[in-house]
Amino acid sequence: MSLPLHGSRVLVxxxxxxxxxxxxxxxxxGAEVTVVETAPALRTSGFAVDFRGPTHLGVLAAMGVLDELxxxxTHAGAMSRVDEHGREIFRLPAEFAGGELEVLRRDLSRILYEHGADRVEYLFGDRITGLTETDHTVHVELARGGSRAVDLVVGADGLHSGVRRLVHGPETAxxxxxxxxxxxxxxPNDRGFDTVSRQYNVPGRMASVAADQRDPDRAGAFVVFAGAGLDHDRLDPDRQKSLIADAFAGLGWHVPHLLAGLHAAPELYFDAIGRVRVPRWHTGRTVLLGDAAWGVTLGGMGVGTGLVGAxxxxxxxxxxGGNPRVALPAYERRMRGYASRWQRGANPGHxxxxxxxxxxxxxxRLLSRRAVQTMLVRGTNSLATDAGLPDYAVRA
Structure with missing residues (x-):
């Protein structure tokens, strides 16, 4: 059987x-696919991600990775809001944050990579530096890998997308x-934290900690803080640690202990909470996917929506049949409404x-009420579901 994309060359x-x-x-x-990744290897940092509803789980099942996931x-625990003395104010059930299936981002990335490594070429430690399009080809310049001619370029490179910058202009737009x-x-989990994520708040700041679900001797700290216009270098972890320490200086609860662990931490995830809005996701033979097109730094269902978009x-x-002039507008028409359901107005910082x-x-006060918690869980499950999703699966 001849596959519909046989002979097509795609760079992701x-x-x-x-x-x-x-x-x-x-x-x-049937396409010949190359994935270019700036990092020297698969990333091992990041938070847990969740999937919910028949659309998310259906795509994972169609890929054949659902059982592996x-x-x-994680079998994550509930979320508990506590005061400075550790007394619980309210608790959100595990399904609120963890959906029907929650996994660590690094595990998801690894499984997806391993699932396609035998048929997809991966170039780690490289990046796209230039794109020149003709009527039938995109000439791609790579920082280390020379140049390539492909039929399509997919920018699936996150909120700070290099492909988006090259094609659409600076990310500030x-x-x-x-x-x-x-x-x-x-x-180190030397205070006996369990897997319930305990969160301590003061206005504009939140600090939380929970035990690692697999290694009870380790714990994970997570903080959110207000800082409009705060300047930071995403490649300077020492500067980032100083910003966090300054933002949480003087707070009680376990915050001093978490900050002590921060200074010794070999890896740190740090970013501004932002929302991406691009008026047009495709231009010629280049298209944006996932966070590069519709992302919010945290919250919502960005990972699940990215998999559906893929x-x-x-x-x-x-x-x-590989014709981007037909396929890319159809992709954007189908995904715009679905992605905007959760992205519109979302600000997890608030x-x-x-x-x-x-x-x-x-x-x-609101989240202490069981009826509100139930409504939130049902609402997120509903947002994740697209009953009209076509069946594109190959039956070979």
Whole structure:
């Protein structure tokens, strides 16, 4: 059987989640796929990610990775809001944050990579530096790998997408800072934390800690803090640690202990909370996918939506026989409404660290109610579901 994308050459930027997923689907439809990743290897940092509803789980099942992911799921605990003395104010059930299936991002990335490594070429430690398009080809310049001619370029390289910058211009035109920053790091679990994520708030700041689900001797710290316009270098962890220490100086609870662990932490995840809005996701033979097109730094269902987008993008290309002029507008029409359901207006900073004492009191009061918790869980499951998703799966 001749596959619909046989002979098509596709270059994907980004080996996080959406990149390996779309690479697998494209190769499954017959394309020759190369994934370029700036990092020297698969990234091992990042938080847990969750999936919920038949659309997310259906795409994972169609890829053949659902059982593998269930074998490494975190079985995360609930989220508990506590005061300075550790007394619980309210508790959110595990399914609120963890959905129907929660895994560590590094496990998801690894499984997706391994799933397609035998049919997809991966170039780690490299990046796209130039794109020149003709009527039938995109000439791609790589920092280390020379140049290549391909039929399509997919930018699946995150909120700070290099492909988006090369094609659409500087990220300041598309990435809006939402007034908060977040960070996460590991530390020894020498205080006996369990897997319930305990969160301590003061206005504009939130600190939390929970035991590692696999290694009870380790714990993970996570902080969110207000900081509109805060200048930081995403490649300077020492500067980032200083910013975190300054933001949380003088707070009680376990915060001094977490900050002590921060200074000794070999790895740190740090970023501003931002929202990406790009008026047009495709231009000629270049298309954006996942966070590069519609991302929010934290919250919502960005990873699940990215996997659905990978399935749709590859599927529309297969239906169109690889013709980007037909496939890319169809992909964007189908995904725009679905992605915007959760992305519109989302600001996880407001939820996790309300800026005022009144806002913090109101959030706590609302989330203490069982009816509100039930509504939130049902609402997120509904947002994740797309009953009209086509069946693009190859039956070879």
């Amino acid at each position: 930027s980004g080996a996080g989640v959406a990149g390996p997923a779309v690479a697998w689907w494209l190769a499954r439809h 269930r074998a490494v799921q 598309y990435l809006t800072h939402l007034g908060y920053h977040l960070a996460g790091w590991d530390l 399935y749709v993008l590859a599927g529309e290309l297969a239906v169109a 939820f996790l660290a309300p800026a005022s004492g009144w806002g913090l009191w109101l959030r706590d």
